[in-house]
Amino acid sequence: MAALGGFSRAAVVWGVASMSAGVVRETVLSTLREALEDARASGDLKLTTVPALVLDVPKKAALGDLATTVAMNLSATEHRDPREIAEIIAGRLRSHSEVLERIEVAPPGYINLTVKRDLWFRVLAEIEAQGEQYGGSSLGLGQRVLLEFVSANPTGPLHMGHGRGAAVGGALANLLRRVGYEVSTEYYINDAGRQMKLLAESVEARCRQLIGQDAAFPEEGYRGAYIDDLAKGFLAGRQAAGQDPLPAGPTESCGAWAYARMLEDIKADLDQFGLRFDTWVHERALFETGAVAQSLELLKARGHLFEQDGALWFRSTTFGDDKDRVIRKQDGEYTYLASDIAYHRDKLDRGYDLLINIWGADHHGYIPRMQAVVQAFGHPKDRLKVILVQIVNLLRGGRRVTMSKRAGDLITLREVVEEVGADAAKFIFLTRRADSQLDFDLEVAKQQSAENPVYYVQYAHARVASLFRVAAERGVPVPRTGEVDCSVLSSPDDLELMKPLAEYPALVEASAQALEPHRLTYYLQDLAARLHAYYYKHRILPPLLERELNGHDHLKPAAHDAEQERKGETLTPALTAARLCLFRSVQTVIRNGLAILGVSAPERM
Template structure:
């Protein structure tokens, strides 16, 4: 397992900081290694010095010179490094690296791109965590794809990962669910009722009420309103959660743990957290309520933990939940929330600081909204009104592969247009089809090669120096870059980098396929090109595997 260029530059940065040549950055910096737009600028380029300059308050070109001076390459892969433009570091590799990469892909197979950069550190990824008050919609699907693929990336990069779903099965939303089902039960029993505006109105609530009548018979009629709301809420929440589990399984998402909010209350964990905050002087009582001093830890205002009427806020339970997470010994906990929770991040970090924990142990990714389209026209969604398209409906219509891939075709902090017709199209407009077709095309090449008596040549037996046209060199660079992409996507918590990479690799392969023949009359050249095709196929398969998407041999 070779060290990536990301590793080499990260180590150069650490040496520069340790030696005192650079101050330690005052914040985390996000950088990448990529192919330069102009091949004359080298084989690869990194923007590390550019983004680091602001963090250490130094001119980027000076930072680049220092990093270059501290760069060590014991494997001798880097032929030269130069500082360019405002502070880019351009790298040229030894020509042997290009032939080595095909042997490396062949040797490592399904493990190509895997690394130990995580060094076994424990990371918990908590995602989806939708209230069990209705089916999952497409917005939840995007969060599910981001969380699941991030977990897969982290595992591929050497972290120990646990996936968790936080079940919000306590609080007001469960009471509203119970009342919604209760009203529908009464309606089905012939009573004239008017459902309150803030209650759940989807057809699924009527379905639950019909099922409840079969389960409870006429027993529910003897319950008080409070008992009916409590019992029907619990029962309906459990049924909805069962459906959520089934939908996520169909979407290829699994969890190691389903954590119940109710269990926190029953174990007294919330009261314990509040008591600890008061003992530390971080919580105080005013105006009949209990407040947390979040302003002392960077929040814009103090937050209520217990209201005047004695009821707990959701924030109080969330503090207890994150106390529990950190007590389990995770080095990092990554929460994936909807973009509408952006204001919640500083108060959650402030609560950890108030507990004496390092707030940087919590990372939050915000997932922006999905605009669901059909042939370019919006499809309306409103959870409470019941006018929404469920995740299961989307998966059933376009398939799991298309849904997972398309949810990751933009950074999670940017809104996403998801067109159902594009997702079903078997054309280059459909990104997942385009990538899968590249994998299938290689299989067709090898079926023809077998007929011609070639089979699958091994890299050690081929004259790889015959790969000398520009398209071949660009494909080799991309194959070399794959471990960098996986590592950066994991460390920067940006799974969309992998879909970008696969689309680029597929596009370059299709272009190469359309301009050059594999089974040429020159057997040495044919064998070299078949080795290249095999490596492209393996990397596409590995990338799709991390995404949880199939790599078909025919389409």
């Protein structure tokens, strides 16, 4: 529900806002607002409350281009039959319908709108004018967002789960920036706790075994083959420097070396995945700078901490958590929660309007306590939003690739990216909602066919690029939209290709608001399908005459006539020009959409 008196406010917004939902929606929406204002001014409707004005796309194209349910939503407050209200509004719409071709009321109170052709053509001009900016909006202008993701412990290589988180996070960052947010991406490195100690001990033990010492492997140590590599690398470095295999303080040395190496590898893996973080935060630093101690002091001063059974607790139940949580154990060690408190206080202190964390779904139980932390520091709990990413099932040709966690040999992200490529991996990671499980089939991801959605979409882009190359070869000019008579693009096929282009900005906004980048992948597959269908059905460029084909002056070959007949249309220069403009717009939108997903838009493939 919009605020009361939404009309004047809406009018102001309309005055200053960019075409955030696209030229068609914005234009129709403002017309609808005017119609409602008229109805109120004349007393036909009371309109004491103003419902949010939403335009839907009817399921059937025959019903119209856009529809509104506002009459049905007003029925309760107006105490009238929705159909009656719809008629009143429809009447007002008809009185200033410069942009509307048809206005129809359908039971039980829909108002179906068909937009004038000229308005669709303006979309092409808008796309041409905005180029790679098309689809952007001012939704998040002036708002700062901190997006923390991946944040894998530097105790092993990144695996598929991290890859999915990376794909979602990267796409979300692009998406939010697209709608005006100022986004910082951040990676939090857990380099202070027990896990680091285990890494150190594991590498040290392997080193000792490699130099023939009888060393016991730590009970819960890391057993992956990469530990061997780390140990070998460490020893090789010592040897190259002419030093003894193990220095004094071997555990610390092994640990420091392995940690630095792992972090380097993680950064390299992310780089290979096309991902760069703006900032890296070290857990260790939170202890060293006193941030942890200070944060706990502050919470204590506010009465959110208490001591019991020799431990220090955070009273998270104050803010709706199931139980209170230990911060410092009986043995004096801090739990991870202590540093997480300091870390999130630090985030809040940096003045972000919104914190987004991307976590593995198995951590969902931690959301209430972290939101409790946010509230304990005096912020609304919604300032922290957590996106849960479900597990990835790795398949090869339909068969489950078993991942034995005990042995520590997970399939790494690096292996997968090397096998299928970063584009395919990213796109597939984004073909499902983040919080639903994902089957990732290596064979499908590698396959360059229709089964693989990323190639389907990229192919559409490359196909258009190819068309422009051929046009250039033949000397066919690609005009600007303003120089073209768009009215020849009035067939249903043309409109079915243009409509999604007009919807794109609204889709970007909705995806950003819902924090759901996967919607883009569905949209792009649909747009690519329309492009392919159109391309098959219609000819864009004029055919070569036979003399151009073989140097003899002759009539057009019969094959072309047959093709024209099959396609049931005659290609004119005006049609070629207009279709080239249309295709260029489709290409721009596909490129923009893929850019948000972090996937390349190749000219050739």
